[in-house]
Amino acid sequence: MALGLNFSSEGGGNYLGFVKFNAKAGRIFRRDRENGENVDTDISRTFKAIIDVENIEMGWLDFDTGGAPSMVMGHHSAPKPPRPDERHRWGARVVMKLSKELGGDLREMSSNSKSFLRGLDKLHDEYLEGVKKNPGKLPVVTLGDPIPVVTGEGAKRSTNYAPAFEISGWTKRPDDLVYTPRNAVVETDEDEQPTPRTPPSTGSTRAAAPAKAAASSDDDDWG
């Protein structure tokens, strides 16, 4: 439980593409923009990335703004910032370099879903243990079957999924994966929203066919 204790905010901002973890479905998607529309590609089965676990950012996130989300983020080792308001929920953001087969670019993933944080926290614990034997390196992470997390009872019973991040190896930090403190980003997250105050949307995001299975990679495969 090394995460979730500290925080502060820092501004700045390079735009990165997104990887989304859908806690309701337990699946992970690469989101791309094509012809002005969001296109999500399911990469759950092929997910492989170098994740900058060393620089996970924690903070307060509000995705339910009706526009760009509001985030107050900082490195996880920094003091915890004050919560802007009740709509902001504790969450995390992390940057990763996808495997060559998945595009090889830098992406960020952020969420205030408790089940996501559960999976990320476990990854962080394993990172802290593994980095002792791999100083200065970052983990190569794949995704196992998601772990169901059941909350509530009766009519309020709900199942979400925690990502089962698995460290499959260690590699030197890629040259382009440089930690830069940032603050706000633009993305939405529909996971674990509070009791709805408006009619539920049905879906207008185009979905692409799943990516084909990737071949195994080594240190030289990272785009």
Added chain:
Amino acid sequence: MNPFEAHQLEHLSPSTCNLFISSPAMFVLEKLLKKRSPVGAAAHRGTSVEDGIVSGLLKGLPVSEAAAIANSKFAQLTALSGDPRVEKEEKSVPEMVEIGLKELSAYGPPSSTQGKIEYKIDGLAVPMIGFYDMMWEDHGILIDLKTTHALPSKISTNHARQVALYVAAKSNNLDARICYVTTKKSATYRLENIQQHVDALSRIALTIQRFLSISSDPQELAQIVVPDVDSFYFADPLARQAAFEVWGL
């Protein structure tokens, strides 16, 4: 006796719920008075196109062979149809098969098709039954196919509820999508807010149960709804005549 039993209804389905929402009078006519309206050419088009696309995906058929399967199915289904739209829909069938295969071929062969689901809603005396179109278990993806002449920009509410039910019954760990196919274009949208749509469908089903519990006499229930005879539900002459006979309208 539960209110469904009194009306010889053994289950509800998303389509029955949608019918109750769209035309309570047609719900009474078809489900309670058992006066079935003929299936329209558009519905047969949907069935036929799905048949062609599924065959094409499962067997890796070229478009021409998949379209031939769909054409054959449509001819079979509409052989005795009096629907004046048969000719128009007949032309649409092979075009929709081609567009649909183009959209879905990258998914590969589905691991199951026309899968039956059953879902129990708390407080509802009968189960919800449905059949999903296609599922790819390896990818955890479920897709329902919808044919239409105008490509929507988002999933319709009725379709959202229908597919949300499949996911709730099958597995929460599914990526649910709805693929809309026209004669020219296609779009596959990811379903959002699944639990909220299931909750909505549950409320609708319970509303139907309350409606049925008013009386075990279908004629009595008919007297508390009124048909919109200009709606497409009553476009068929037989349905129109039935409405006149039941409601005098």
